[in-house]
Amino acid sequence: MKRAVLFALAAAFGFAQPALAQDAIKVGAVEGLSGPIAKYGVPIRHGIELALDQVNAKGVIGGRKIQMIFEDSAGQKEQALTAMKKLLAVDHVVAVFGPTLSNEMFAAGPAAVERQIPDIGTSTTANGITDIGDWIFRTSLPEADVVPVTVATVKKKYGVKKVALMYANDDAFSKSGFDVMKAAVEKQGIEIATIETFSTKDTDFAAQLTKIKGLNVDAIGISALAEAGAGVVLQARQLGIPPSVVMFGGNGFNSPKVAEIAGKAAEGFMVGTPWFIGKKDPLNQQFVAAYKQKYNEDPDQFAAQAYDSLFILAEALDRAGSTDNTKLHDALLKTDHKGVLGPFRFTPHRDPALVEGVVVLAVKNGKFDTLE
């Protein structure tokens, strides 16, 4: 009785669009929002919510709003799957973001595939994510796509013809990064003078570096975790390998530790990254400013990827003109978005198609900065 009165009142006062709340388009997100994984999950949530404010200001599909429903996976595969099932079966979301980790995606993604609901991984970089099924998309650039851009930039900028490659042979991440680097160097037609290895716990690389010095290479490519890699960089310069020999690294080097450990020896060291806070692109600078204003902290790569991803979904909803799953799926494949990570399109296999957004950084005055 009471409720009926309220409804009548609401109708009487003539709320602008009373049907709007019902008509909100539900979108789910499974992210690690508690525990150690929160350092990834929370920026992702922030990135999505920042984009949501802007998307809902004008609405999608002719003014409808998107309602985000966040579920916490705490970084656990089982919890991610439960959360995914809840979003699909109880909330009837039209699309899902996440989960945060590749491992969680392998557990929870199949549920979305089974229900035929588009699921967009914004932070999952492992191989085989989109192989889970036809409904899994990803917007995060696999790390294997970043290194070739670094190599191409090194060649273009310094006319490098002959390189030495070094990697930590006791670490899976460094080894797989090396494989990508070697393939990229070969593809660029750069001669590999030698391949030297070391172990992550080594403290002395003088023998390998002396050999490299004798080969008169133009550049040295290193795949290692930041600490060991920085030690290599430091000793290379101590052994008198001149600054004219460019050094560049795989993804492990994308850390302030490099310049911290290697000091002056790190000057000019190059590394690629999908996103950089200091990127001088107006869209990126607006995003960074808005994020800082709303959350009082710097955004990171995960926030940036999540931010772009919500726009990508919103544009696909507009293109689809409805929340029909098949239409949305096909509309997503037609994505052509210009975001803070640069231009974005999907491959037919639903992975990122473009690498134009990759930024190559070089150490300048003890800090990574965009390469001029």
Next chain:
Amino acid sequence: MLAQQLLNALVLGSVYALFSMGFTLTFGVLRVINLLYGFYVAAGAFLALVLVRDVGLPLWAAGLSAALATGVIGMVCDTAVLTPLRRAKAPELASLIVTLGGVLLLNSVMFLVFGAEVRRFPVDVLSQAPISLGTLQIGEVQLTIIIVVAIVVTALFLFIERTRLGIAVRALAENPDAASLMGVNVEAMFIGISFIAATLTAIAGILIGLNFNAVDPYMGEPLMLRAFAVIIIGGLGDIRNALVAGLALGFVEVMTAGYLSSNFKDAAGFAVMVVTLWLRPSGLFGHSVVRRA
């Protein structure tokens, strides 16, 4: 390039030798393979780091204080861990296992206090620019390593060969019971040797921390493995052998990486160790009969 590689070998071998000498000195006297030395490496480096970075001491003063302080830590830890076993006349294996537990515990405590992150000495505590000696290039750090090791090793030899205490140390290594009967204060000697050995080890740790410009709680582990190789190649219990074998291991590793393949760098040193065990179980320079306590 050969000259440069020989220089590299000298730097690497010096550190191996310094660490192994402390390690073998305790074995010679205490008859214990004391794995706590892995911890003393990191302890020395961390103390030096704190003294340089937070207290603002110059490097030489920080290094010296840190090494001596680690010597004291070594005295305390060795006494606490090993004395009860010695009193109980426990077998050597028991001591080995106890020190293994000890080093894991102490490293974990250090991990809790400092965290796993790698720390570095302040920029330019030593110049990173290379110094040219003819065609050779050597960093200030490498030069420091060679000079410091040369001084410490000379001092150690003079102590062992020329002083009354040194003679007591040798007597103790030769025959603890006889030494005791001759009036050597065995317990005091044990403690003194722990101090000296831990100090040497700490110096090795500081030098490695400087060379790599990185200090972390587990930095002693790879060195422990090298020390095993060194003392097996050289023969346990004699510091001269540890010196020669330490330099030799550095030479083998550098030459393998420089002229064969860096993939075999670690394997080469341990291959020499295995071959030594097969052919001369008491070490290349060892006596034909292993001394037993």
